Amino acid sequence: MKKNIVLIGFMGAGKSMIAEELSRRLKAQVFSTDAQIEERQGCSIDEIFKIKGEAYFREIEKEVIEELSLRCGVIIDCGGGVVLSEENLQNLKVNGIVFYLEAMPEVIYQRIKSETHRPLLRVPDPFGAIKKLYQQRSPLYSQADHVIDANDASIEGPVVEILKLYKNS
Numbered sequence: 001m002k003k004n005i006v007l008i009g010f011m012g013a014g015k016s017m018i019a020e021e022l023s024r025r026l027k028a029q030v031f032s033t034d035a036q037i038e039e040r041q042g043c044s045i046d047e048i049f050k051i052k053g054e055a056y057f058r059e060i061e062k063e064v065i066e067e068l069s070l071r072c073g074v075i076i077d078c079g080g081g082v083v084l085s086e087e088n089l090q091n092l093k094v095n096g097i098v099f100y101l102e103a104m105p106e107v108i109y110q111r112i113k114s115e116t117h118r119p120l121l122r123v124p125d126p127f128g129a130i131k132k133l134y135q136q137r138s139p140l141y142s143q144a145d146h147v148i149d150a151n152d153a154s155i156e157g158p159v160v161e162i163l164k165l166y167k168n169s
C-alpha cells in the first residue's frame with residue numbers, strides 16, 4: 001500500500017504550492033484539509049472562525065483528517081494548526097510520511113503580510129502573533145518524520161528533497 005505524503009508547517013510555509021508540484025510530478029491527488037472543511041461547511045475558513053469559532057473549526061478539521069488518513073498514495077496539505085491535536089498527527093502517520101516545511105517567522109511574515117484571509121493573523125501585531133505561535137508550535141511540528149527547509153523562495157529544493165525521501169522510504 002502506497003504511503004501518503006503529508007505536509008505540515010506554519011501558515012505561509014509553502015505547503016499548498018509544494019503539494020501541487022508534488023501532485024504534478026507524482027501524478028497523485030492532493031487533498032487540502034482547509035478546502036475539505038470549506039466544502040463541507042459551505043463557507044470560508046474565515047467565516048467559520050467568525051461565526052462558529054476556532055474550537056468548532058478544530059472539530060471539523062479533526063474529522064477531515066480522520067477521513068483523509070484512510071486514503072493511500074495521496075498528498076495531504078494540512079492547515080497550519082493540525083498539530084495542535086496529538087490525535088491528528090497519530091492519524092496522519094498511520095498511512096503517511098509527515099514532512100514539516102520549516103520556515104523562520106521573518107520569512108513567513110514577509111510572505112503573508114499582504115494577505116488578509118487568515119483569521120489568526122488579522123491582529124494589530126501580526127509579526128508578534130507569528131513569533132508567539134511559532135514558539136508554541138515548533139515542538140509539535142518537530143514530531144514530523146522529516147524536517148524540510150522551506151525558507152528559500154523557490155519550492156524546487158523542498159520538492160526534490162521530499163521526492164527523494166518518499167521514494168527511498
Ligand code: S3P
Nearest residue numbers: 010011012034079080081118119
Ligand atoms: C491555521 C492555518 C490555516 C487555516 C486556519 C488556521 C493555523 O491554514 O487552517 O486559518 O492555525 O495555523 P494554512 O496553514 O494553510 O494557512
